Each structure stands twice: as structure tokens, then as C-alpha cells.
Amino acid sequence: MYYEIQMRGITAMRDTSGPIQAGARRTAGINKYSRSIRRILVLTLAAGVSLLAAAQHADAASGPISNPHIIAHLDFSRGQTPENLALEPDGSADVTFAEAAQVARVSLDGQVRILAQLPEPTGGAACPVFGPLLGAPALTAGIVRDRAGSLYVTLCTGSPNLQGIWRVSPNGSARRIAALPPGGFPNGMALDDRHGLLYVADSLLSVVWRVSIADGTVSAWASGPQLAPSGGLGANGLKLHGGAVWVSNTQLGTLLRIPIRADGSAGPIETIASGLAGIDDFAFTGPGQSASVLAAINAFSTVVLIRPDGSEQTVLTAADGLSNPSSVAIRGSTVYVLSAAYFTHNDPNVLLASLHR
Numbered sequence: 001m002y003y004e005i006q007m008r009g010i011t012a013m014r015d016t017s018g019p020i021q022a023g024a025r026r027t028a029g030i031n032k033y034s035r036s037i038r039r040i041l042v043l044t045l046a047a048g049v050s051l052l053a054a055a056q057h058a059d060a061a062s063g064p065i066s067n068p069h070i071i072a073h074l075d076f077s078r079g080q081t082p083e084n085l086a087l088e089p090d091g092s093a094d095v096t097f098a099e100a101a102q103v104a105r106v107s108l109d110g111q112v113r114i115l116a117q118l119p120e121p122t123g124g125a126a127c128p129v130f131g132p133l134l135g136a137p138a139l140t141a142g143i144v145r146d147r148a149g150s151l152y153v154t155l156c157t158g159s160p161n162l163q164g165i166w167r168v169s170p171n172g173s174a175r176r177i178a179a180l181p182p183g184g185f186p187n188g189m190a191l192d193d194r195h196g197l198l199y200v201a202d203s204l205l206s207v208v209w210r211v212s213i214a215d216g217t218v219s220a221w222a223s224g225p226q227l228a229p230s231g232g233l234g235a236n237g238l239k240l241h242g243g244a245v246w247v248s249n250t251q252l253g254t255l256l257r258i259p260i261r262a263d264g265s266a267g268p269i270e271t272i273a274s275g276l277a278g279i280d281d282f283a284f285t286g287p288g289q290s291a292s293v294l295a296a297i298n299a300f301s302t303v304v305l306i307r308p309d310g311s312e313q314t315v316l317t318a319a320d321g322l323s324n325p326s327s328v329a330i331r332g333s334t335v336y337v338l339s340a341a342y343f344t345h346n347d348p349n350v351l352l353a354s355l356h357r
Helices: 030-062 130-134
Strands: 065-073 082-087 095-097 103-108 111-117 137-147 149-157 163-169 175-181 186-192 197-202 205-212 216-222 235-241 242-249 252-257 269-272 277-284 293-298 302-304 310-314 327-329 334-339 350-357
Touching: 065 310, 082 334, 095 137, 095 334, 103 137, 111 149, 130 137, 137 197, 149 175, 149 186, 163 186, 175 205, 186 242, 197 235, 205 235, 235 277, 242 277, 252 277, 293 327, 293 334, 302 327
Parallel strands: 082 137, 082 327, 137 186, 186 235, 277 327
Antiparallel strands: 065 350, 082 095, 095 103, 103 111, 137 149, 149 163, 163 175, 186 197, 197 205, 205 216, 235 242, 242 252, 252 269, 277 293, 293 302, 302 310, 327 334, 334 350
């Protein structure tokens, strides 16, 4: 998720009227703030997007991505804002619908099936900052899949009894396996299946958590100002690649690399790329140090290619169907991009494209 806003006073905008049901996501009080803030954001960003779109689309047309096409159009009014995805063996995408607090499966022919509804907090609790802003007290974000087919999902509720990592079994049952601090926002996540560990980026607490799947033990694996929100949304997307944890910082516009030392501890945080304001999730185009990165730039409805030499190229834009893209995944020569429509409110979707290496 990306919100280029000042956060002063937003934490006071909590709903105190009790839980919000899945079919009616926004109360009148929260909606008043959500609509006004979103309207400001949309107006601020619209000019920049329109000025950039034509030139960027021309650039994208000659790039390493071709044949972009939307396979599923989703329903914004039902909270179907797709935030992150994990891929099934048949190519289907398991997707978190952030504002609905749901996990869904989107098939390659565009069929959408809800796999699990995660719980909402009671007593007026909400995911810090972003729950009140969006009018949705519970938000699902990161998702990964293990070899057995279980899904692990981050849930932000602002309540100690619900916030953390939830496992959704293949039969659709869900239970929490690890608690995370209710003052944070657990976002992007990656799975080290070999060691039974999850790495989780916390967008508010400037930390990467490490979670044991076996017993739910949580430790602060890495922290520092490079992960800080700096008045907005900090550490966001997270991937494992080449013996390191990679993290995007949305507010700072950076892509970070944190080496995993031989003893499992975190090495020094390195800034690999900068100038990427609004970066959300990302994916590597292949293994090894020669791989490039495809990154979703949420606010400007673009996907950019970041090469190992630091050069960048816009490869997808709003002209291709993007609407505030939130996540990227790659399997073989197929690129998956989710659009959450947080700002546009128009056409959240799942897009596929072909990758040419």
C-alpha cells in the first residue's frame, strides 16, 4: 500500500462504534475522513499521472514486457482491493483482498473464489493509521504459500488477540500462528521453507520480524532508519533473494538489501536503488545477482524494471490497465500484477503479461 501523506492526527481517527461487518466496510464517520483524504490524494496525483502516461506507455511498448491483459476485474465496493499474491502450481493466484480482510483465489480464466474470511476486531479497534483511513478495521496484506499448500497471511487489526500471522489450510480453515505487536502494520512477507521461517516487513515499526512457523516465536530480525515510515508508509514489500532479505521502503522510495549471515542474523542494511517514490511490492526476474527487479509504483500506476546496474525503465502503465498496482509476481515468462485502485477507485484487477529476458 502507498499513501504519500502526513500522518499527524490520523491515529485519532479511530472508529469507536464497534466492529464493521464484511458487507458494509465503511462507517459514516470513517468514510468522511477516507473520502476527503482520498479526494486530495487523487487530485494531487492525477496531474502527474496524466502527464507521465503517454511518454511512459511509449517506453513500455519497446521494453521487455509484452501482451499485457487483464484476466479479472474485481469489485472495489466489496473491499476487493488486491494487495499481495502467492501462486498455485496451476498458475492460479492466491490474493489478499486488503479492505475485505479476505483471501481469494483467481484462476487463469478470471474466476474468483473466496478461500477465507479473516476476523475483524471488536471494541473499536482497527489496524493502526490505515484501518481508520480506509474504513476497514481489519486489513490483510502479505501472503505466501508453503509446499503443502497452506497459505500464511498477515492480518492487521490493532488488537492483541488478532494481529499477526494467520495460516489458511487447504480446506479453508484459518488460525493465528503468531502474534505481532498491535501498534504495527505487518505487510510484505517471505517464506524460508527450508528453515520454517517467515520474514515480515512492518510498515510502521521500522522492523523486519522473523517468525518461526513451528512455535510462533517472533524476533526483531532487522531494524533501522532505512526501514522507517518517515511520516508515511515505511518497509513494505519483502522478498528473499540471493541469500538476503530485500525490502522496499515506500515513503523513502528505496529498495534495500539485508544479507543473511551464516548464523542467521541480519547483516548491515544496504540501499540498492533510490528515487522510487511510491514503490510497493516487487519481484525478481530470475535467480542470481544478474537478475533485474520488477517493482510496482503504486501512486503513479506504473511498473518499472530496475536493472543490476541501477538503470530503470517503465514497462507497464495505466494505459496497459494498471490502477495503483500493489504487487508483482513472476513465474517463468509470465508476470502477474495486482492493481488495488486505492486512489483511482476504478477497476481493481489482476493483469498478466509476458516477460522477455
